[in-house]
Amino acid sequence: MLSREEVLRIAKLARLELASEAEVALYQRRLGRVLEHVRELSSLTVSAESSVRHVPADADAFREDVVAPFPNPGALLQNAPHVQDDHFVLPAVLEPEAE
Amino acid sequence: MGIPLEIAGLLEGYRKKAFKPSEAVDAFLKTIEAVNPGLNAFLEVRADVARSQARALDAKQPTDGLPLFGVPVAIKDNFLVEGWKATAGSRILEGYVSPYTATSVQRLVDAGAVVIGKTNCDEFAMGSSNENSAFGPCRNPWDPARVPGGSSGGSAAAVAAGCAAISLGTDTGGSIRQPASLCGLVGVKPSYGRVSRYGVVAFASSLDQVGPFGLTTWDAARVLEVMAGHDPHDATSSRREVPRYTAGLASATLKGVRIGYAPAWLEGVEPEVRARFDEALAVLRSEGAVLCEVALPHTKYALSTYYLLAPSEASSNLARYDGVHYGLRSKDARSGEEIYTRTRGRGFGPEVKLRIMLGTYALSAGYYDAYYLRANQVRGLISGDFFGAFGKCDCIVSPTSPTTAFKLGEKTDDPLTMYLSDIFTLPVNLAGLPGLSVPCGLDSKGLPVGLQLIGRAFDEQGLFGLASAYERARGKFPLAGEKR
Numbered sequence: 001m002l003s004r005e006e007v008l009r010i011a012k013l014a015r016l017e018l019a020s021e022a023e024v025a026l027y028q029r030r031l032g033r034v035l036e037h038v039r040e041l042s043s044l045t046v047s048a049e050s051s052v053r054h055v056p057a058d059a060d061a062f063r064e065d066v067v068a069p070f071p072n073p074g075a076l077l078q079n080a081p082h083v084q085d086d087h088f089v090l091p092a093v094l095e096p097e098a099e
Numbered sequence: 100m101g102i103p104l105e106i107a108g109l110l111e112g113y114r115k116k117a118f119k120p121s122e123a124v125d126a127f128l129k130t131i132e133a134v135n136p137g138l139n140a141f142l143e144v145r146a147d148v149a150r151s152q153a154r155a156l157d158a159k160q161p162t163d164g165l166p167l168f169g170v171p172v173a174i175k176d177n178f179l180v181e182g183w184k185a186t187a188g189s190r191i192l193e194g195y196v197s198p199y200t201a202t203s204v205q206r207l208v209d210a211g212a213v214v215i216g217k218t219n220c221d222e223f224a225m226g227s228s229n230e231n232s233a234f235g236p237c238r239n240p241w242d243p244a245r246v247p248g249g250s251s252g253g254s255a256a257a258v259a260a261g262c263a264a265i266s267l268g269t270d271t272g273g274s275i276r277q278p279a280s281l282c283g284l285v286g287v288k289p290s291y292g293r294v295s296r297y298g299v300v301a302f303a304s305s306l307d308q309v310g311p312f313g314l315t316t317w318d319a320a321r322v323l324e325v326m327a328g329h330d331p332h333d334a335t336s337s338r339r340e341v342p343r344y345t346a347g348l349a350s351a352t353l354k355g356v357r358i359g360y361a362p363a364w365l366e367g368v369e370p371e372v373r374a375r376f377d378e379a380l381a382v383l384r385s386e387g388a389v390l391c392e393v394a395l396p397h398t399k400y401a402l403s404t405y406y407l408l409a410p411s412e413a414s415s416n417l418a419r420y421d422g423v424h425y426g427l428r429s430k431d432a433r434s435g436e437e438i439y440t441r442t443r444g445r446g447f448g449p450e451v452k453l454r455i456m457l458g459t460y461a462l463s464a465g466y467y468d469a470y471y472l473r474a475n476q477v478r479g480l481i482s483g484d485f486f487g488a489f490g491k492c493d494c495i496v497s498p499t500s501p502t503t504a505f506k507l508g509e510k511t512d513d514p515l516t517m518y519l520s521d522i523f524t525l526p527v528n529l530a531g532l533p534g535l536s537v538p539c540g541l542d543s544k545g546l547p548v549g550l551q552l553i554g555r556a557f558d559e560q561g562l563f564g565l566a567s568a569y570e571r572a573r574g575k576f577p578l579a580g581e582k583r
Binding site: 007010011012013014015016017018019026027030031033034035037038040041042044046047048049050051052053061063070072075076078079080081082088090091093 | 334402421428432434435436473474513
């Protein structure tokens, strides 16, 4: 079981606002439930070589890095909540210095 | 002549001029109008767009040049189709309009298919019942009190209810095969890399694949042969040649084919599902297949492995929903930081938040080795199990899901109970292999049971052949009750 503080720390890292104590308790319970289950993996013997997978991959997936302009940038910007002159608008990143 | 529901029947009708694409599309739209209010399978239907596409086809001749001529297709709402919405079942993408079309969808349209609607799904494809959709659950056409499975529940329900001839879904841990099983359809998760993911909302990029739903194996094979193949826009799409999967299906045989099954893997399966599975094995054997037992000792760790790796990848992929680039932004946020945390806190549903937090935890300092790294190593062991088994057999079979369709609300309280719906499908994604679900009978409540066939990497052709031969031996499978 994770502590309340651990849940809040993970939420902060994930940039998720948890709106109420009830929500914190819900994730504390559910995260705890899943983490308790996945601990079974710690009983397995594994090595660095274990992660080798047996799926044939294409020999060479590399290509030249060629710039191809997106044909319709306006459609991309249309989906943003706040746009000005082809830019995404955000609040100031640096706060004005306190008096 | 009534309008057939399968591709083959539609193409034949067009060739014989029994009906035109616009008439067929109208008939499917009418079915949507009649059944969708009860099913909630569609999040967006654009009848005008579908009708005008169909009318354009009316003027053309159905030829082999257009292998999906006039075939109505429903698309899961996590694909982009230019000009259509794409919510991926999430509030955070409400109002988003796709600026371009996914390669997989474009290839279907280029082959003559008509996009008829976008279908409901679990939010960001995370779920096994479609109950995690922000736009309400989708219901199962076989019994509306039950779930259609998930996450591609709407795509499965749409075809099962006769609202579309075929549909597309995505499968990260079973999201095509499990709903196909619960709705009595053929559903295919191709090999990792077989189909381009360009224009598909990313969930877990080392696992996600695009695949078809159809009423028959032939239909699914036709869709896959049209949309598979390399795409310069997706570096993970394979350059391997795409076979013509439908060729030779009619004469495919089970004679001498070595089919493996893992007895230990079958523990905990609902007795009626087990009974239908055993009957399917008997059919395979009577058709000349050679059955053999194989050991897949690490598949029992697939759930734990998957629920560390998929959430880890999701926590990274879903970082892009930040209130800056897409529709939703929290109105009362005062700083950049608050825009992120409030938009995400309010825009994502509970299961998505749970998985983002799980992934964040598994990747965080001090836990990475114990969780993410170890899960990646166990993934290799699971992959090795299959590799070993394929030394003894050509195909591995299992039930697709341990249960038939369950009731809405039955598994929503405990995440693990829901996750167990995918115990047979998860390992296939972890190993990157192709998997196909084909209906193999009904339980005593009249609900469909699915048989999963698992093949060697890129042996979709082998799977289609076996499924097709099995279908012929099984006989015609019934349609869900609600039909026009």
